[in-house]
Amino acid sequence: MNRRPGLSARLKLTLSYAGFLMLAGALLLAVVWVFLLRYVPDGPIISLGFVPNRSDLLRAFLPRAVTALAFLLVFGLVGGWFLAGRMLAPLSRIAEAARMAANGSLSHRIRLEGPRDEFRELADVFDTMLEQLESHVTEQQRFTANASHELRTPLAISQTLLEVARNDPDRDQRELIERLHTVNTRAIDLTEALLVLSRGDRRSFTRHTLDLSLITEEATETLLPLAEQRRITLEVTGRAAHTVGSPELILRVVTNLVQNAIVHNLPTGGTITVHTEPQHGASVLQVDNTGPYVPPELIPTLTEPFQRGTSRTRTNEHAGVGLGLAIVQSIVRAHDGSLHLAARPGGGLSVTVRLPSTSRTPSPNGVYA
Structure with missing residues (x-):
C-alpha cells in the first residue's frame, strides 16, 4: 500500500x-x-x-x-x-x-533488556509470536515433507506394478490388480486422513450435542470383527457423557483410538477397555489396551504425523498411515479438549480424551453455533 x-x-x-x-x-x-x-x-x-x-x-x-x-x-x-x-x-x-x-x-529474537515496561512487554510478546510461528512453520514443513514422501510411495509402487504388467503380459493379471487395489486403497486412506486432519485444524464443522457413550458403541461395533479376528477382548463400560461437537469427527477419534488399540496389541489374547463417563465438568473417554512395552521417551512423539509406534508393530498390515493419533489430537484440540497418553506398566497404552461437557439445551435442530 x-x-x-x-x-x-x-x-x-x-x-x-x-x-x-x-x-x-x-x-x-x-x-x-x-x-x-x-x-x-x-x-x-x-x-x-x-x-x-x-x-x-x-x-x-x-x-x-x-x-x-x-x-x-x-x-x-x-x-x-x-x-x-x-x-x-x-x-x-x-x-x-x-x-x-x-x-x-524466524530464528531472530529481540531479547530486550531492562525493566518491564510497555516496550519490553511488546518485545516479549513479539519474541513469543516468532517462536510459535517458527515452530508452526517447522512443523508444517516437516509434515509436508512426510506427507509428500508417504504419498509418493504408493504412486511409485503403482507405477512399478504397471511397468511390470506392460513388460510381462503373461504375468498373472489378477495378482497385479489385487496389489494395485491394495496400494490405491492405502493412498486413498492417506488422502482422506490428511483431509480430516486439515478439517480439524480449521475447526470448519457444525457442532451438535452428542453422547460419547453412544458414539463409542458405534465405533466398537464396527471394529469388533477385527478384534475377534486377532482374538482380542473388547470391553465397553461407563455412563453417558455429553459434549458438543461434530459427531463425524468424534466418531473418527474413537475409531482411531480403538483401531490403534487393536493393531498395537498382543499377537493374541490381548484386551481393550473403552470407558466413558462425566468427570469434573468434562466428558471423558479412556481407552486402555495391552501390548508391547512403550518407552516413556516415545510417548511425546506418538501424536506427531506419520509415527507408527514401536518397531514391533510397524510391520502390521493394519498399521495404517501413521496419522491416527495426529488426527485424534487435531480433532480434540479443535473441540477445546485435551489428549493424554501414558504407557501402562505391564505394556500397552492408556489414552484419555477430555472434552468439555454440556448441560445446555440444544436448539430445535440440535445445532450449536
Whole structure:
C-alpha cells in the first residue's frame, strides 16, 4: 500500500517536547507579567534615588525573555531529539526483527533488556509470536515433507506394478490388480486422513450435542470383527457423557483410538477397555489396551504425523498411515479438549480424551453455533 511520506515518530516527539517546553516558558513569563510587572507604576516615581518604572522594567525584561525562550527552543529541540531517540530505540529493534521475519528469518529474537515496561512487554510478546510461528512453520514443513514422501510411495509402487504388467503380459493379471487395489486403497486412506486432519485444524464443522457413550458403541461395533479376528477382548463400560461437537469427527477419534488399540496389541489374547463417563465438568473417554512395552521417551512423539509406534508393530498390515493419533489430537484440540497418553506398566497404552461437557439445551435442530 502506497502512502505519502510523513514526519517520523522521533521528529514528532522532538517537536512535541520543544513545544511543551516553549509553552511552559511562556506561561512562566506570563505569570511574572501578571503577578509582578502590572503592579509597578508606569509613570515617574518620586524617590531619593533612581527607581525604575514599568517601562524601564519592560525594556530590560523583554530582550532577556526572548533570549530565554530562544534558549528553551534550542534546548527543547536538541534534548527532545536525544530523548526521543533513546525512547524509540526499542521500537527500532522490534521493527528490524519484524523486517527480518518478513524476509523469512524466524530464528531472530529481540531479547530486550531492562525493566518491564510497555516496550519490553511488546518485545516479549513479539519474541513469543516468532517462536510459535517458527515452530508452526517447522512443523508444517516437516509434515509436508512426510506427507509428500508417504504419498509418493504408493504412486511409485503403482507405477512399478504397471511397468511390470506392460513388460510381462503373461504375468498373472489378477495378482497385479489385487496389489494395485491394495496400494490405491492405502493412498486413498492417506488422502482422506490428511483431509480430516486439515478439517480439524480449521475447526470448519457444525457442532451438535452428542453422547460419547453412544458414539463409542458405534465405533466398537464396527471394529469388533477385527478384534475377534486377532482374538482380542473388547470391553465397553461407563455412563453417558455429553459434549458438543461434530459427531463425524468424534466418531473418527474413537475409531482411531480403538483401531490403534487393536493393531498395537498382543499377537493374541490381548484386551481393550473403552470407558466413558462425566468427570469434573468434562466428558471423558479412556481407552486402555495391552501390548508391547512403550518407552516413556516415545510417548511425546506418538501424536506427531506419520509415527507408527514401536518397531514391533510397524510391520502390521493394519498399521495404517501413521496419522491416527495426529488426527485424534487435531480433532480434540479443535473441540477445546485435551489428549493424554501414558504407557501402562505391564505394556500397552492408556489414552484419555477430555472434552468439555454440556448441560445446555440444544436448539430445535440440535445445532450449536
